[in-house]
Amino acid sequence: MAVKTLADAAPDEVRFAELRRRMPGVSQxxxxxxxxxxxxxxxxxxxxxxxxxxxxxxxxxxLGLSLEAVLAGLRTWAEDHMAEIDxxxxxxxxxxxxxx
Numbered sequence: 001m002a003v004k005t006l007a008d009a010a011p012d013e014v015r016f017a018e019l020r021r022r023m024p025g026v027s028q029x030x031x032x033x034x035x036x037x038x039x040x041x042x043x044x045x046x047x048x049x050x051x052x053x054x055x056x057x058x059x060x061x062x063l064g065l066s067l068e069a070v071l072a073g074l075r076t077w078a079e080d081h082m083a084e085i086d087x088x089x090x091x092x093x094x095x096x097x098x099x100x
Contacts, residue, residue: 001023001026002019002023002031002034002044003038003043003060003064003067003068003071004068004071005019005022006019006058006059006064007060007064007065007067007071008022010059010060010065012059013058013059014057014059015056015057015058016032016035016057019058039058042061043061043063043067044058044059044060044061045058045059045060045061047059
């Protein structure tokens with residue numbers, strides 16, 4: 001989700017607080033951990049302005065931007081197969097209810 005949000009903003013940078021606003025339901029800690037991991041992997045660059053408090057900006061690197069097409073394909077696949085996935089979930093839930 002962070003990669004998609006940053007890709008939507010590309011090539012601009014996005015502040016941490018703005019990323020949080022664009023990703024409802026994601027905790028500050030989870031977003032921070034995710035961004036740290038993506039930065040470590042070379043998918044995201046991080047820039048800090050030495051203000052009080054510090055302003056932290058993120059953007060996708062060229063490597064990170066190369067994921068956009070892959071993620072778009074995955075999103076399309078998920079949308080195309082959502083009904084099948086929902087049916088499989090319902091069947092599994094029903095089996096669990098029948099056994100319980």
